[in-house]
Amino acid sequence: MFSPQLRLRPDVLSRDILASIVVFLVAVPLCVGIAVASGVPAELGLVTGIVGGLVAGAMPGSSLQVSGPAAGLTVLVYEAVTDHGVAALGILVLTTGILQVGLGLVGFGRWFRAISTAVVHGMLAGIGLVLISSQLYAMAGVPAPGGGLDNLTGLPDLFTRITGAPAISSCAIGAGAIAVLILWKRLPGRLPQMLPGPLVAVGLAILAVAVFDLPVASIEVQGLIDSLRLTGLDDFGLLADVGLLGVILAFTLIASAESLFSAAAVDRMHDGPRTHYNKELIAQGTGNTLCGLVGALPMTAVIVRSAANVQAGACTKASRILHGVWLLLFAALFPAVLGLIPVAALAGILVHAGAKLIPVTTIRPLWREHRGEAVVLAVTALAIVLTDMFMGVLLGIGLAVIKTAWETSAVRLDIDERDDRTTVALVGSATFLRLPLILDTLEALPKDRPVELDFSRLRHLDHACRTALEAWSTHSGPAESPGPEKGGTPREAALAGLAPKSEGPPRTTDR
Numbered sequence: 001m002f003s004p005q006l007r008l009r010p011d012v013l014s015r016d017i018l019a020s021i022v023v024f025l026v027a028v029p030l031c032v033g034i035a036v037a038s039g040v041p042a043e044l045g046l047v048t049g050i051v052g053g054l055v056a057g058a059m060p061g062s063s064l065q066v067s068g069p070a071a072g073l074t075v076l077v078y079e080a081v082t083d084h085g086v087a088a089l090g091i092l093v094l095t096t097g098i099l100q101v102g103l104g105l106v107g108f109g110r111w112f113r114a115i116s117t118a119v120v121h122g123m124l125a126g127i128g129l130v131l132i133s134s135q136l137y138a139m140a141g142v143p144a145p146g147g148g149l150d151n152l153t154g155l156p157d158l159f160t161r162i163t164g165a166p167a168i169s170s171c172a173i174g175a176g177a178i179a180v181l182i183l184w185k186r187l188p189g190r191l192p193q194m195l196p197g198p199l200v201a202v203g204l205a206i207l208a209v210a211v212f213d214l215p216v217a218s219i220e221v222q223g224l225i226d227s228l229r230l231t232g233l234d235d236f237g238l239l240a241d242v243g244l245l246g247v248i249l250a251f252t253l254i255a256s257a258e259s260l261f262s263a264a265a266v267d268r269m270h271d272g273p274r275t276h277y278n279k280e281l282i283a284q285g286t287g288n289t290l291c292g293l294v295g296a297l298p299m300t301a302v303i304v305r306s307a308a309n310v311q312a313g314a315c316t317k318a319s320r321i322l323h324g325v326w327l328l329l330f331a332a333l334f335p336a337v338l339g340l341i342p343v344a345a346l347a348g349i350l351v352h353a354g355a356k357l358i359p360v361t362t363i364r365p366l367w368r369e370h371r372g373e374a375v376v377l378a379v380t381a382l383a384i385v386l387t388d389m390f391m392g393v394l395l396g397i398g399l400a401v402i403k404t405a406w407e408t409s410a411v412r413l414d415i416d417e418r419d420d421r422t423t424v425a426l427v428g429s430a431t432f433l434r435l436p437l438i439l440d441t442l443e444a445l446p447k448d449r450p451v452e453l454d455f456s457r458l459r460h461l462d463h464a465c466r467t468a469l470e471a472w473s474t475h476s477g478p479a480e481s482p483g484p485e486k487g488g489t490p491r492e493a494a495l496a497g498l499a500p501k502s503e504g505p506p507r508t509t510d511r
Helices: 003-007 012-036 042-054 069-082 088-107 108-115 119-142 150-153 154-161 165-184 197-212 231-238 241-268 277-293 303-311 318-333 335-340 341-359 358-367 371-386 389-408 432-443 465-474 490-497
Strands: 066-068 300-302 409-417 419-428 451-454 456-460
Touching: 012 042, 012 066, 012 069, 012 119, 012 197, 012 303, 012 318, 012 341, 042 066, 042 277, 042 318, 042 335, 066 277, 066 303, 066 318, 069 119, 069 241, 069 341, 088 231, 088 241, 088 277, 088 409, 108 277, 108 409, 119 150, 119 154, 119 165, 119 241, 119 371, 150 154, 150 371, 165 197, 165 341, 197 303, 197 335, 197 341, 231 241, 241 277, 241 300, 241 303, 241 318, 277 300, 300 303, 303 318, 318 335, 358 371, 371 389, 409 432, 419 432, 432 465
Parallel strands: 419 451, 419 456
Antiparallel strands: 066 300, 409 419
16 A cells, blocks of 8 residues: 555555545634634635645654644633733744754654543543633533633623524524534434535535525634734743743643644554654654644644544555645635634534544443543643643643552562561562552551561662651560560561662562
């Protein structure tokens, strides 16, 4: 399928052209919807899709995955634009791109695979919840109260505000778009494979508004050139704001992780060349650098468009490059079409996209088999809703590290009481996290006999644990200790069990 002669064959080129058209049809409503939900002109979403196809699509890294604006960054972009203005978007994305290129050049791309999948799924679930809660207000044609928590708590009040023809019509268009997306793939025949659901939903929404003359809001069109804002040297002064630095770090972490996790998922869909993660990170960074220069949305690899590309039979990267060409032609030749799209239809598409970000089917088996991972997922998602994206992801990563440290520091104390001596064998890894268990067990031992500690079955003994055990052995002797002829004091026996510091316990290397 991926032989060197592949690109020269007419049948391969025809398959790539067909796949590029399918991806283009999927990308148009998503690019526009994500831009509108992010609080920026609709054309900027198309610009990011164009750069993702023409620039990132032509660079080495992943063979078939497609890049563009992602729903996963919608909430973060909206918060950044609300707090710092649309003018700050360019420098944020530009700096993110430069950081991504730098990380790829130093070989850091592969380390993003080390991020816990529970954190990533929790991040996507949190984004999905915030996205759904915000876009339900857009479906009703009313402004959202504010952040994720405010939007969620305000939903009961929202339903009481859906009165009057504009609000009811808007809700009907949004709900209709969601229904089309759910039912479209279930239709028999090849039509659902030929026409993507988002395009059908938007097309039917435009038709319904025109036929029934519904009083719903449509997208405001500014024009492709007018929507761009070139980033200049003066914009770098904005980086003095510490708050912006946190946003940049969040952009870099989330965009990079989402792109590389998407690459891993796409690799499982085809039998072609595997992704080179560092090169892919450089490609994503280059695309974001160009998007930042023109003030467009941040770019990531997008699993929805990538899956459509593979399923449509794409063979080479020509399909994703051509999809960028079609987006460019559409934005240049048919900008007026954007003004026909109802905002409620795009909101319905994003509500559906947000629901797909929530891993409903994996939560129950994850809770049964890996309860700690399920807790990390839930805490990450909840933290994103209660605080913001950056803090939620940081909390999730921190909790995942703590969980891993706790699990890898498991230790068992085997107590053997024989005659006049007690032997305590420590098995596993003795770290500070397990000190309460170890000391409680030792302090509960009888005080009238010597205690010997056996470290021969330990994999690791950290400094804190060693120090605590030495302190315990020093102060654990009874008021009247037996003499050396009776086996020595408990203090002496405990000290004998500790290996010299210079040598360490018999097995102190980490696994």
